[in-house]
Amino acid sequence: MNKALSEIYRELGITEVHLKACLLSLHSEPSLSDLKVAAIDFEGKPFVLEVNAEAAFQKMKAAALADQITLMPYSGFRSIMYQKSLIAHHLKNGxxxxxxxxxxxxxGYSEHHTGHAIDFHEIGKNSLEEDFEKTESFEWLTKNAGRFHFKMSYPRDNQQGIVYEPWHWFFS
Ligand SMILES: [Zn+2]
Known part of the structure; x- marks a missing residue:
């Protein structure tokens, strides 16, 4: 494990036991020059993806639009340091x-670190919910995302032991 990660784990109280229980893979971040703003999200913040994922996302979004479906990205690239701050925030809240x-x-283990993962949400809803599976966007993604090399990472009863995430799609 690299030094930066072990330092983060020490600070957050993440132990060997947590790491052993984790069935996800370790991911690294793309270089800054390989990141691109794909859109401005619902909060007015840039929605960032790795350049190849960004190009695929734009094609997929246009194809969806041609079918009267507006794909709404909620989150894309997240740095390892951002992931750390998310956890630190929850720790602070008890x-x-x-x-x-x-x-x-x-x-280190989130697919979002690669800039290849997109969380979608429903218009008018800011949280990621299982109900996303009932949306037209989800139906469209299920039928078409594969053509653009996007796949749902965590279907029901996935082997990684992650809760069902119908909103989370990964480009590869
Ligand atoms: Zn996600």
């Missing part, structure tokens, strides 16, 4: 690390 790690990936 949650315990074991519980936090059931919904937030250990820094």
């Amino acid at each position: 949650r315990v690390i074991d519980e936090i790690l059931t919904t937030i990936a250990i820094p």
Whole structure:
């Protein structure tokens, strides 16, 4: 493990036990020059992806639009340091690390670090919910995302032991 990561884990109280229990893969971040602003999100913040994922996303978005579907990205690239700050925020609010790690990936292990993962949401809803599977966007993605090399990473009963995430799609 690299030094920066072990330092983060020490600060957050992430132990060998947590790392052993984690069934996800370690991911690295693209270089800054390989990141591109793909859109401005609902909060007015830039939605960033790795350049190849960005190009595929734009094609997919246009194809969806031609079918009267507006794909709404909620989050894309997230740095390892951002992941760390998310967990630190929850710790500060009194949650315990074991519980936090059931919904937030250990820094270094989120697919969002690669800039290849997109979380979609429904218009008018800011949170990521299982109900996303009932939207037209989800139906469209299920039928068409594969053509653009996007795949749902965490279907029901996935082998990684992650909760069902119908909103999370990965480019590869
Ligand atoms: Zn996600």
